[in-house]
Amino acid sequence: MRATVSIPPGLAYGADEAMPDTPQGLTVPDAVYHTVHGYPGGVVALAVRMGVSANTLTHKANPNNDTHHMRPDELVAMQALSGNYAVLHAMAAALGYVCAPAVPDQSDGDxxxxxxxxxxxxxxxxxxxxxxxxxxxxxxxxxxxxxxxxxxxxxxxxxxxxxxxxxxxxxxxxxx
Known part of the structure; x- marks a missing residue:
């Protein structure tokens, strides 16, 4: 049996390593914007994967737009599909928390x-x-x-x- 692992480019090690998901001071609206516009293939590609209109996604990701907002389920889908969890980290930081990935317990309770x-x-x-x-x-x-x-x-x-x-x-x- 073969297993494959997909590691988003920003998570890989290397001399030209990308910035972490959450640069200091990134607000939630800015994190949404950068996640949407930083997706490989752009807004259109992410919108197709999310099953929404690219125009609507563009409006929802615009931090200056007061009429369109992302629903919580859309925020989760956007991050899961993009592999970019900057929104989650920005939300946690805004509330005084940090996030850590959940890893399974390997001790079997011993x-x-x-x-x-x-x-x-x-x-x-x-x-x-x-x-x-x-x-x-x-x-x-x-x-x-x-x-x-x-x-x-x-x-x-x-x-x-x-x-x-x-x-x-x-x-x-x-x-x-």
Whole structure:
């Protein structure tokens, strides 16, 4: 059995690495605009994939247009189809949050395994930070590596907490 993995260009490593999905200070309307207009093939190609009129999509993506707005389901579809999650990150940033990709738990609920995976992620994160600090100016690739390792560490820590929560003794009356 063969599996294929599609990695959007902006997520790949390399010397000419693209900017992260959310440049600092990007507003939600600007993120929508850049996602729509940055899609390979432009607005028309994305509109076809979303099943909407290119003219309507253009109006909805225009940050200066007060009459057309994207519905939440359209925002989700646009990001899923484009592989660009700048809108999600801009929304989270506007509310004081950050987003991390969800990764499946690989411990199968084994508390020792989840602890070891979390510790391994901690070590990989520490190594990535140390490598980036060894040079005066870290490369975009080094910073992306630190960011990826941080996201993985956050996910593994979440899995560890979930396993521990699942092993807690139930409180009297079934209340946690």
């Amino acid at each position: 508390p020792v395994e989840v602890f070891m995976l979390q510790q391994k992620a901690q070590g990989e994160y520490s190594a990535a930070v140390a490598d980036a600090l060894l040079v005066e100016q870290p490369t975009p690739r080094a910073v992306r590596r630190v960011s990826d390792m941080a996201q993985d560490l956050i996910a593994k820590t979440g899995h560890q907490v979930a396993v521990l929560r699942g092993r807690m003794r139930k409180a009297p009356g079934g209340v946690l």
